[in-house]
Amino acid sequence: MLQASQIILDPVEQLRNDFKKGLQQVDTLILSSVSASEPLVQNIAKTLISAGGKRLRPLLCLASSRLISEFNQNSISLAAAVELIHAATLLHDDVVDESPLRRGQQTANMIWGNKPSILVGDFLFARAFQLMVNTGDINFLDILATASSKISEGEVTQLRCFNSLDLSVDSYLEITEYKTATLFSAACHTGALAAGADPYSAQQLSQFGRYFGLMYQVVDDVNDYIMSNRGKSQGDDYREGKVTLPILLAYQADTDKSFWHQCFNDDNQPFQKPPFDQVLNRLHKLDAFKKCETIAKFYGKEAQKCLASFSNDVSYLMQMLVESYFAC
């Protein structure tokens, strides 16, 4: 196990390494739980799950268990359930956003069409609940059913406000809380409870997840514009017409609103999108990324505060994990 004095190059990799065995158990459970008699279901589900992804939510679930005591079979089931809910929302998101690519690979809706994506999303969602049932503890179902309904509410609000430059930053962050932070919060909350957390510690880790999720989304929004090593392609959000936090902050600061209307077709005029480089320059000039970084840091610091009462080596790694997101 790593000592606090050692230099950590990548806390995600370090955590992933520490929880290697647990994450393998999560992957095995996910793969066995998406096995189905219907070949098309199995094909799509397995392709999606095998495509990887960072497994950040399962990792935080297991780490939250270990902050309390040790992860156990329920932690594994809950980590798998959280990842299945995440996978289900990705499938439906990609249909809703008409996204051709995710993590550089063709999306399921592009390969198999929208229809199977919708239905297999439903299947994964149901399987997630079956995994929770296997824990025998209805509290976990309570937390994750509530989270699931908040996620879809957030997604609908996002859809309603899609492309709107008039969205306030507060409203944007509220949507982010619903659609992203809720699941991170539930992952940490259930992970803590699975390891027998007392109510105070469980609440602290639930809040940690919430702040981590908010920070994560802000950083993700920025990473879509600036070169990043986190696997996103540059400019996807802009090309897909998504109004994200950097854009909202730039729009509010800019005296010339018409540029942004042209970027996002907000005035419903026939339009030609300004090239990406031009947008990027303007975002830099208006300090949009710096402002995002300030917001991300605020959430990150709040997340770190929630870890203050935990003092083992995993809490140190989680502190470092948060810090690794500070420089977007």
Place this chain on the structure above:
Amino acid sequence: MLQASQIILDPVEQLRNDFKKGLQQVDTLILSSVSASEPLVQNIAKTLISAGGKRLRPLLCLASSRLISEFNQNSISLAAAVELIHAATLLHDDVVDESPLRRGQQTANMIWGNKPSILVGDFLFARAFQLMVNTGDINFLDILATASSKISEGEVTQLRCFNSLDLSVDSYLEITEYKTATLFSAACHTGALAAGADPYSAQQLSQFGRYFGLMYQVVDDVNDYIMSNRGKSQGDDYREGKVTLPILLAYQADTDKSFWHQCFNDDNQPFQKPPFDQVLNRLHKLDAFKKCETIAKFYGKEAQKCLASFSNDVSYLMQMLVESYFAC
């Protein structure tokens, strides 16, 4: 309460009348549980729920409770949860089938578009699980999570086999079991358990629901072709290119397969669909409806057998309910 000796004109109406108060409680609970902070979610969910529908699944859930003893708050919660799952699958089905109308009214996907329909379906599904959590009994979540994953598996199989005249009748009925009978079975099963059913009685009512659901779908398929008083428009399935049971039975019996290939574009040739009347005549000539009636009756009789050990007035009404479906 109705006596067995009285003539029953419409057992569904009679049952609905007997459970009027319970069904009102179910409706109140559904409406309060779809209230959401996001106006678009609330708008779609309320429109869908208020549009009515027969509430057949909640009715069977409450009736199953009463066959055991009396319905209670858990029966109401489960009946509402089952209806929300049903509503969620309808929203997603209509997107998948690209259906413009349901029960003679514009579908949600036509009014608001596919995207909100997908996301609000997810929301209703999550809310259904929240209602189940409120019962405090994880067994209900087990039954309905399992049912939900079977429903989506069945839907995917149906999608894969859509339009295929080569589907065997057995395979068709297996899909029906997954996508339709499972939820009827879960409604009756959970309703019985909510009222404290012993394992044998709970199993009998689970099986009753399964057979009832199979019969219901066969009758529904027929009603799409012949004039019916159950609110479907004649010929929807044919216009939408759905290969249902009457078609499969006719296709197998017919020496001239090309007519059916022309109807369902199965040979991938440029085609002109034969007019509906011509299809209807051919279905009659090939005894397709009579064969469906035989299958429906078989399931109906099996359903009735499952009620044999119950002898109160509700069991009589449920027997009559089954019988009312015999003459498709």
